[in-house]
Amino acid sequence: xxxxxxxxxxxxxxxxxxxxxxxxxxxxxxxxxxxxxxxxxxxxxxxxxxxxxxxxxxxxxxxxxxxxxxxxxxxxxxxxxxxxxxxxxxxxxxxxxxxxxxxxxxxxxxx
Amino acid sequence: xxxxxxxxxxxxxxxxxxxxxxxxxxxxxxxxxxxxxxxxxxxxxxxxxxxxxxxxxxxxxxxxxxxxxxxxxxxxxxxxxxxxxxxxxxxxxxxxxxxxxxxxxxxxxxxxxxxx
Numbered sequence: 117x118x119x120x121x122x123x124x125x126x127x128x129x130x131x132x133x134x135x136x137x138x139x140x141x142x143x144x145x146x147x148x149x150x151x152x153x154x155x156x157x158x159x160x161x162x163x164x165x166x167x168x169x170x171x172x173x174x175x176x177x178x179x180x181x182x183x184x185x186x187x188x189x190x191x192x193x194x195x196x197x198x199x200x201x202x203x204x205x206x207x208x209x210x211x212x213x214x215x216x217x218x219x220x221x222x223x224x225x226x227x
Numbered sequence: 228x229x230x231x232x233x234x235x236x237x238x239x240x241x242x243x244x245x246x247x248x249x250x251x252x253x254x255x256x257x258x259x260x261x262x263x264x265x266x267x268x269x270x271x272x273x274x275x276x277x278x279x280x281x282x283x284x285x286x287x288x289x290x291x292x293x294x295x296x297x298x299x300x301x302x303x304x305x306x307x308x309x310x311x312x313x314x315x316x317x318x319x320x321x322x323x324x325x326x327x328x329x330x331x332x333x334x335x336x337x338x339x340x341x342x343x
Contacts, residue, residue, distance in 0.1 A: 118273060151331035153274070160323055161274065162337035172330055204274050206331070212290040216264070216276035216327075 119144065120205050120219035127225040134192040136222045138205030140186050144217055148208040150188040152181055155202045155221075164203075165190060192224070200226040229254040231324050231336035233237075239343050245311040249324030249336060257302045258280045262327035265298060265309045267320040267340075275320075279327060280307055314343045 121139040128134040138150065151167035163172055165181035167190065171197055178199075180191040188207075215227040238342035249263070252278035256263065278288035278298040286298050292311070300307040311318060319342050325332040 153332070155274075161324070161332070162335075162336055163331040163333050166330040170330075172333070202273075205272075206276075214287055215289055216287075218274045218276060221273040 117208045118159075118220035119217035120207065120210065122203075122205060122222045123220035124198055124220065125223045125225065126194075127227055128195045129227045130195055130197065133191060136190045136192075136203050136205075136224070136226065138188045138190070138219050140207060140217070142186055143211045144186075144207040145183065145188055145211060146186040146211040150181065150183050151206045152179075152188075152190045152206045153206065154199075155203070155204065160206065165188055183208075197226050200224055229326065229334055231240060231326065232336060233336045233339040235322075235324060235339060235341070237339070237341055238239050239314050239341065240268050241315050242294050242313055243343075245309070245314050245318065245341060245343075247309040247322055247339065247341075248325075251306065251310075251326075256300065256305045256307065259328075262287070263300070263307045264325050264327050264332065266323045266325060266332065266335075268323070269317070270318045272320075277309065277311075277322075319343045 149167045153161035154164045155161040168183040169181045178194045206219045209217045230252045232250045239296045262279040265277040280298045295312045297310040321338040323338045325335040
């Protein structure tokens, strides 16, 4: 059971907008930044959103992150086939001397 | 460009100790106040952060693994290490190392599959 809760799957057709949610608590998302990682099967994860809503250089502006209270969302607009991947949220948790926590991951299928 | 590379045994027997090395190239391990971390991914499962170390030597570890896990470093060699004692089958996973900074876990090593 992951500390951060994500839906196990999401899907959309090319061009559509998809939202992936991430739910935490006051000790993690409620007080710290949220990060989103994209993992194509067989490869290492790659950050697509950092500090709640910032995009690293090279990540298309179709990727949008937001946070409200103890929840966060990743929105991918103009869905493309290459967006098909697993997406994980992560945050620092202030309890137990501090530790990183990940969501269980959401498998995004582009239909 | 910073690169990280995991190395270590790929096959272990139950009760043995897993010792992994992350070699950092293209940058200095000691140059900035980053965390340097270990993450694993069991087959078909999600990501699990294991532990991190700062260039000061301070460490953080996953509460569920704290009794078995040690993260250490050798600054002069630009390396940091993972030690996980008393491994069992559930410790079978791809083990990644990564730098952790403002943009999050970036970059990652390519990962090393360890089977118990």
